[in-house]
Amino acid sequence: MQAAPGVDRPVPDAPAGNWVDRRAPVFTRPYLRLARIDRPIGWWLLLLPCWWSTAAAAIAAGQGFPSLAHLALFLVGAVAMRGAGSTYNDIVDRELDAKVARTRNRPLPSGQLTVAQAAAFLVLQALVGLAVLVQFNGFAVGLGLGSLAVVAVYPFMKRITSMPQLVLGFAFAWGGLMGWAATFGRLDAPAFLIYAAAIAWTVGYDTIYALQDIDDDPIAGIKSSARLFGERAALGVGLCYAAALASLAGALALIGVGPVAWAGFLAFALHLAWQVKSIDRRDGAKALRLFKSNRDAGLLLFAGLALDAVIARAL
Template sequence: MTAHLPDAAPTNWVDSHAPQGLRPWLKLGRFDRPTGIWLLMLPGWQGIALAAAMEGRAPDLKLMAAFFAGAALMRAAGCAYNDVVDRDIDAKVARTAARPVASGEISVGQAWAFIVACSLISLAILLSFPPVAIGLGVGSLALVAAYPFMKRITWWPQAWLGLTFNWGALLGFAAATGSIQLPALLLYASGIFWTLGYDTIYAVQDLEDDALAGVKSSARRLGAAAPQGVFVFYVICFFLALTIAWFGRLGPLFWPPAALYGMHLARQAKRLDVSDGPAALALFRSNTLAGLILFAALAAGMWRPAGGLFIGG
């Protein structure tokens, strides 16, 4: 029987409802832990919302649906690839020892077949986008391929994850407009620091096991100063989010949800306790809501009062 993984919710739909034979495959793609799908998808949705708001219109729902499917598939492929590369390390860490590849439930060859299948379907979605977006999608593969090795060579693999997970902000903007502009680059930069913060929180769960396995992380590097580090990352993230509104010439309705976004991030940093792994996991999961709030702020920025008042000059 497939083991319940400790960082999945006890009542997740895979363990509760999926057919027994499919469970190892769904867990290989992390479908029992959907937070990662949201965190990969939301920068793309934010890029789509930003592009639309700059033109005074609502986000394209069909494009958002395509990004949801693509994010779910590419996250599944990326997680399976990570499990293949890290299978020996995963076997030494309590939180990851029961993963399908590390436990031997799925072979390396079977995992590669899963990776190829998910990637091909994602490619079909990508090819429906403008040429600039297609180029960006192909370019992201280098970031994805290098990520599993970062924890072996740097104390800041969370920064590399930020580069990787937020690539969708550029891709979403390019899919909507066929180009890349400064506000999209600012959204990408903001997202990098957002991910650096929330993945540092996530890494708090593994402080002891990572030290035993020799795995590097920003949480280990910061140690007891992790809450302060996360706060700094989030301050930079929030400041960059405000510059997006200025250079994107968004309307004044951007501000209320943006303020809520900043308060949500500050709350996470304040509540982080490096000695409480379960609480850190809950804070990490709350970033789904944080990303949705920023998406709402960007989408609301489409509205401008009579006279065409903008935030930016």
């Protein structure tokens, strides 16, 4: 498929009136959409386990508020690596994307960019991510590089398994390990539990996201947990969220957090319960809203952990 320079085709699942559609120079828009800059929820969901783990490590280390340098590095890294992962995913999935209403206007299937252009952009974003990663200790650098193996296989999972969301969880939850490793230069039981919690959380919210495509996916030959759970989608998401909360509670108990962290945990749990109660597998627009609301859910938990770290240091 040939590129179509100058053609501006917004994607239907981007927020209406986002700054990319309104203000970015036209020639940059396909690249920004390829990196999902018009849909920031992706990098938020990649970032939040990093911040949870960083805040939990701050409590365990008695250091007060989580390292601002680490929080900022994880923010830049999440934006860069979310963009790189999305670009790689779109290169691999360009033919499948052309068959699904929600994705056929993406830059590659719509012909706004060539594969070579997308590949060059992928390398650029990966280099930014690498520049961020090498700011951490050696153990964290090696751990971060290890995540690339999971990222590499994820796009192919929707062709061979009904639970590609689980593989996505392995990748998106990696920050649950990274924040702890960046603080201590090692991994301990709480970090593994935070990682497990983030995996289950990812499977849950991405199942909600997949409800948008439940009619088109069979046509394109795409498998998903939404299709697997079928009419019991709410039950499936609820079980995933319950597993996330159980793992997270175990991590907080091992660390010995205070009441403010537990209050953040409770707010997070109530938000997840509200999502499960609100699921309507036939309402794609509502599914997208619920999916996006996980940014707020994750920030509630982070706020509780960060404030608890400050209080614990002050006492």
